[in-house]
Amino acid sequence: MVVVQEADFDAAALQQQLRRRTATRAGAIVTFTGYVRDYASDASTHSLFLEHYPGMCEREIEALCAHAKSRWDIDDCLVVHRVGELANAEQIVFVAVASAHRGEAFRACEYLIDALKTRAPFWKRETLADGKKFWVEQRQSDHEKTEQWNPPSTSEQAGDK
Template sequence: MVIVQEADFDVAALMERLRANTEGKAGAIVTFTGYVRDYAETAATRSLFLEHYPGMCEREIEALCATAQSRWDILDCLVVHRVGELQLKEQIVFVATASAHRGDAFAACEFLIDALKTRAPFWKRETLANGEQFWVQQREADNQKTEQWDTPAQA
């Protein structure tokens, strides 16, 4: 399941939804929650504005989930990504994978969060406390991390 929304999300409710969807077959659920953080060098981060390409964005995330399900023995996965203006410390993204065994759940969850950072069509504009605004550029380290999943050793 893929959800792109402006509203905040309830992690416990999302985990319960995933548990219910797996009908007692999951021995492990692995989750990742990402937050707006302050990492700007010139001034404190005030907010992050996330734009997306509606429709295309959801399809790309669904394709990433399908890839995870084909590569690892997972029962289900859930991705929630927020868009719009988010303040420092607010939740941005939730990724969860359910599997009979923890190894597959961990690998699939890590793959999904890495791939989301580089393959999903989101654009981020950061606003600093001093009023400065800039578009956040993809980091080469993130690209390299995602590319590692394309090698057979990661599967």
């Protein structure tokens, strides 16, 4: 299940919803909750405004979830991502993964949050405490983190770089 919304969410209720859906199959549920934080190292964040491409955004996140299900032995996953104006310290994203085994759930959850940062079509505009506004650019380190989940090509495995 994928939800993009302006309203805040109840992480405990979402986890219970996933638990009910996976009932006796899941031996582990791994969750991640992300929060708005100071992005600029030298200034305090007042708020973060998130825009998204409706429809396309949800489809991309659903594709990420489908990829996680095909790559790891997981029963189900749930992603809730907020959009609109969010104050510093507010919840921004919730990811939960249910699996029979914790290792699969941890890896799939980490993959989903890494891939969300670089593949889901969200745009972030930060407003600092002094009123300065700017669009947040994706960091190279986020791209590198996402790329680590891609298996090496056949030629790389053979050493034919």
